[in-house]
Amino acid sequence: xxxxxxxxxxxxxxxxxxxxxxxxxxxxxxxxxxxxxxxxxxxxxxxxxxxxxxxxxxxxxxxxxxxxxxxxxxxxxxxxxxxxxxxxxxxxxxxxxxxxxxxxxxxxxxxxxxxxxxxxxxxxxxxxxxxxxxxxxxxxxxxxxxxxxxxxxxxxxxxxxxxxxxxxxxxxxxxxxxxxxxxxxxxxxxxxxxxxxxxxxxxxxxxxxxxxxxxxxxxxxxxxxxxxxxxxxxxxxxxxxxxxxxxxxxxxxxxxxxxxxxxxxxxxxxxxxxxxxxxxxxxxxxxxxxxxxxxxxxxxxxxxxxxxxxxxxxxxxxxxxxxxxxxxxxxxxxxxxxxxxxxxxxxxxxxxxxxxxxxxxxxxxxxxxxxxxxxxxxxxxxxxxxxxxxxxxxxxxxxxxxxxxxxxxxxxxxxxxxxxxxxxxxxxxxxxxxxxxxxxxxxxxxxxxxxxxxxxxxxxxxxxxxxxxxxxxxxxxxxxxxxxxxxxxxxxxxxxxxxxxxxxxxxxxxxxxxxxxxxxxxxxxxxxxxxxxxxxxxxxxxxxxxxxxxxxxxxxxxxxxxxxxxxxxxxxxxxxxxxxxxxxxxxxxxxxxxxxxxxxxxxxxxxxxxxxxxxxxxxxxxxxxxxxxxxxxxxxxxxxxxxxxxxxxxxxxxxxxxxxxxxxxxxxxxxxxxxxxxxxxxxxxxxxxxxxxxxxxxxxxxxxxxxxxxxxxxxxxxxxxxxxxxxxxxxxxxxxxxxxxxxxxxxxxxxxxxxxxxxxxxxxxxxxxxxxxxxxxxxxxxxxxxxxxxxxxxxxxxxxxxxxxxxxxxxxxxxxxxxxxxxxxxxxxxxxxxxxxxxxxxxxxxxxxxxxxxxxxxxxxxx
Numbered sequence: 001x002x003x004x005x006x007x008x009x010x011x012x013x014x015x016x017x018x019x020x021x022x023x024x025x026x027x028x029x030x031x032x033x034x035x036x037x038x039x040x041x042x043x044x045x046x047x048x049x050x051x052x053x054x055x056x057x058x059x060x061x062x063x064x065x066x067x068x069x070x071x072x073x074x075x076x077x078x079x080x081x082x083x084x085x086x087x088x089x090x091x092x093x094x095x096x097x098x099x100x101x102x103x104x105x106x107x108x109x110x111x112x113x114x115x116x117x118x119x120x121x122x123x124x125x126x127x128x129x130x131x132x133x134x135x136x137x138x139x140x141x142x143x144x145x146x147x148x149x150x151x152x153x154x155x156x157x158x159x160x161x162x163x164x165x166x167x168x169x170x171x172x173x174x175x176x177x178x179x180x181x182x183x184x185x186x187x188x189x190x191x192x193x194x195x196x197x198x199x200x201x202x203x204x205x206x207x208x209x210x211x212x213x214x215x216x217x218x219x220x221x222x223x224x225x226x227x228x229x230x231x232x233x234x235x236x237x238x239x240x241x242x243x244x245x246x247x248x249x250x251x252x253x254x255x256x257x258x259x260x261x262x263x264x265x266x267x268x269x270x271x272x273x274x275x276x277x278x279x280x281x282x283x284x285x286x287x288x289x290x291x292x293x294x295x296x297x298x299x300x301x302x303x304x305x306x307x308x309x310x311x312x313x314x315x316x317x318x319x320x321x322x323x324x325x326x327x328x329x330x331x332x333x334x335x336x337x338x339x340x341x342x343x344x345x346x347x348x349x350x351x352x353x354x355x356x357x358x359x360x361x362x363x364x365x366x367x368x369x370x371x372x373x374x375x376x377x378x379x380x381x382x383x384x385x386x387x388x389x390x391x392x393x394x395x396x397x398x399x400x401x402x403x404x405x406x407x408x409x410x411x412x413x414x415x416x417x418x419x420x421x422x423x424x425x426x427x428x429x430x431x432x433x434x435x436x437x438x439x440x441x442x443x444x445x446x447x448x449x450x451x452x453x454x455x456x457x458x459x460x461x462x463x464x465x466x467x468x469x470x471x472x473x474x475x476x477x478x479x480x481x482x483x484x485x486x487x488x489x490x491x492x493x494x495x496x497x498x499x500x501x502x503x504x505x506x507x508x509x510x511x512x513x514x515x516x517x518x519x520x521x522x523x524x525x526x527x528x529x530x531x532x533x534x535x536x537x538x539x540x541x542x543x544x545x546x547x548x549x550x551x552x553x554x555x556x557x558x559x560x561x562x563x564x565x566x567x568x569x570x571x572x573x574x575x576x577x578x579x580x581x582x583x584x585x586x587x588x589x590x591x592x593x594x595x596x597x598x599x600x601x602x603x604x605x606x607x608x609x610x611x612x613x614x615x616x617x618x619x620x621x622x623x624x625x626x627x628x629x630x631x632x633x634x635x636x637x638x639x640x641x642x643x644x645x646x647x648x649x650x651x652x653x654x655x656x657x658x659x660x661x662x663x664x665x666x667x668x669x670x671x672x673x674x675x676x677x678x679x680x681x682x683x684x685x686x687x688x689x690x691x692x693x694x695x696x697x698x699x700x701x702x703x704x705x706x707x708x709x710x711x712x713x714x715x716x717x718x719x720x721x722x723x724x725x726x727x728x729x730x731x732x733x734x735x736x737x738x739x740x741x742x743x744x745x746x747x748x749x750x751x752x753x754x755x756x757x758x759x760x761x762x763x764x765x766x767x768x769x770x771x772x773x774x775x776x777x778x779x780x781x782x783x784x785x786x787x788x789x790x791x792x793x794x795x796x797x798x799x800x801x802x803x804x805x806x807x808x809x810x811x812x813x814x815x816x817x818x819x820x821x822x823x824x825x826x827x828x829x830x831x832x833x834x835x836x837x838x839x840x841x842x843x844x845x846x847x848x849x850x851x852x853x854x855x856x857x858x859x860x861x862x863x
Contacts, residue, residue: 570597808832833857
């Protein structure tokens with residue numbers, strides 16, 4: 001813990017002055033002077049004589065006597081105020097001082113102002129002297145900035161109770177270190193980013209009570225420390241070239257990143273502290289094995305050593321039997337022979353060997369080892385660990401790794417259940433490319449294990465089969481293990497599994513697991529699948545094109561996406577629906593083997609609301625109409641085996657009363673069947689007829705030689721709809737909101753008059769209908785109309801007062817027709833006329849005049 005963390009001095013420079021006449025716009029030193037002046041104004045009795053009870057005037061003696069008779073005391077004693085204020089932080093003490101003179105006096109008590117913080121804040125010498133006189137018992141002071149040299153001398157001469165002193169960002173004169181011994185109570189001194197003395201002469205720090213010394217990022221050539229009670233010392237990132245220590249009780253020394261400190265100086269400093277427990281020499285490139293050997297002889301209790309980024313360290317003949325933490329990141333001298341030295345540290349618990357580029361094998365018998373890191377060890381081929389306490393192993397980007405042998409009671413529960421000869425307990429022979437992380441929540445209970453591979457060209461993994469049986473495993477990552485073909489998990493508490501890159505997986509069993517959702521769409525070769533997950537609600541098999549055997553037992557499953565599972569059979573679907581009765585969304589797109597038998601199993605799904613049968617060869621949809629009474633979305637894209645009468649139960653028998661969305665895109669239904677759907681299925685809100693070649697002119701509400709497709713009431717089965725169209729169209733309004741007819745090449749004319757009663761139509765898309773010539777629409781609530789790429793469009797009449805967006809991109813219509821069309825669209829905001837050859841820049845300029853609501857006109861012409 002740094003001294004900054006241990007002591008948080010009070011930010012006096014931010015305190016606002018109290019009392020009348022204070023101003024928020026004055027300079028910081030004026031505010032501080034006013035703050036001190038207000039504290040001086042407090043009367044001896046601690047009360048402000050001008051205070052009155054609001055609305056009552058001054059209290060007379062009879063009122064006071066009356067209150068006393070009732071045994072009620074309205075004022076607080078000094079002791080009680082002192083107790084209450086002891087719980088307040090400095091900012092709240094300043095606020096309390098504004099209440100009254102009594103509180104002002106109580107909040108100014110020196111017990112509450114033992115810490116003075118002027119770090120990164122300006123304060124003059126006069127103000128600082130005043131603070132020292134006011135609070136002579138202050139125990140902590142923080143000073144930084146240009147005035148530090150004068151302020152620090154005043155602090156150590158005035159504050160005799162000073163225990164913590166924090167300095168920085170300035171020049172500290174030699175006189176400070178000579179006078180430091182007079183500050184007899186000082187226990188902690190922290191100096192950061194400062195220049196000590198003249199920079200040439202030796203700085204001597206002598207103190208007989210100081211326990212903690214921190215000199216970081218400082219500019220000093222030579223330093224001598226004589227502190228018999230010193231326990232911790234840090235010179236981190238200072239440019240010191242020589243350090244002489246006389247600190248017999250020092251147990252923690254940090255000289256990391258002292259690049260100018262030679263090996264001999266490091267050796268002398270460390271060996272002069274026989275009680276040393278922790279030593280950090282990271283980024284000291286000159287540190288040698290000889291120095292570490294001397295340290296091992298002189299510091300028998302050393303338990304923490306960080307020699308990272310020290311290229312000359314190989315640990316040859318170094319013996320550190322008490323070591324518990326060893327960090328050797330990026331040490332070029334660490335090789336397989338270094339393991340003999342590490343093996344003598346039988347108490348070692350943490351070992352970090354990241355980026356040791358020459359390390360080829362690790363063989364260790366460390367019974368207490370808990371954590372090990374082997375990241376970016378490019379030449380590491382063999383790993384042999386014998387430890388019963390291992391709880392965390394981080395090991396990635398080791399492309400040469402071929403053999404892993406782990407003996408551990410803590411890992412035996414899971415590792416001993418690996419099947420085949422790929423991974424085994426004690427002998428994991430055939431090459432795991434990288435182990436990412438293994439951790440425990442409790443001793444002996446594995447809850448996370450991860451295998452990762454770096455994404456490298458031509459990288460391969462021989463890991464082909466994995467089997468886990470664990471009652472505590474909650475997270476499993478096999479990302480990048482591309483060679484895995486078989487996976488078997490029996491982990492009832494497993495909540496997360498990552499299979500990214502496992503694109504050769506052929507067999508998978510998750511029985512049982514605690515997963516809530518699972519996506520196996522990234523496993524295109526998956527053939528056999530078993531899932532038993534009592535809590536799973538979502539399963540995605542999209543893209544498992546060869547999946548043929550499926551067992552799914554997920555009683556809470558609500559969403560199943562089996563898109564493009566072209567080998568999925570009726571039997572698999574029947575078994576799944578029987579064991580998952582709560583499914584609400586079922587996607588069977590491109591499941592070409594599904595037939596009427598599979599559809600019969602839908603009777604087991606009373607809650608089904610979404611059904612996608614697109615790109616199938618279904619002929620009879622009767623089971624859907626019979627069993628799916630709650631269905632809201634039905635998608636039948638490119639179901640070209642359906643006959644013209646396949647959907648008759650919808651518009652003649654009133655089937656699927658809850659249906660709101662119907663997708664018949666790229667189908668082969670005849671015009672009359674489509675007309676009947678639009679007429680009779682008035683509950684439909686979204687209809688898609690994209691790419692339907694049999695969709696011809698849409699003339700709603702017209703009967704001049706054309707089929708009238710005006711929306712009407714549902715017509716009972718057996719009664720011709722054409723006999724009732726005109727009558728019913730006057731009585732009913734359809735709920736259709738969205739109609740998509742993209743790419744319907746046979747549409748020539750679209751006419752929707754007001755008598756069509758399309759009051760709910762909001763979105764109409766006729767883009768890519770290249771033969772469309774005439775559009776005549778009167779629709780009160782239409783908001784979006786897309787006629788882009790209707791290259792034959794010549795006539796456009798619109799009476800759509802709420803139209804917001806109109807797209808005419810790449811149309812052959814002229815500017816006058818567009819101007820006339822938008823003149824009645826009072827709310828139009830967006831108009832797209834790009835690539836319209838007959839629209840000139842003059843026409844574009846007139847569009848805003850015709851329609852004042854226009855905000856955006858997209859055109860490739862300049863106005």
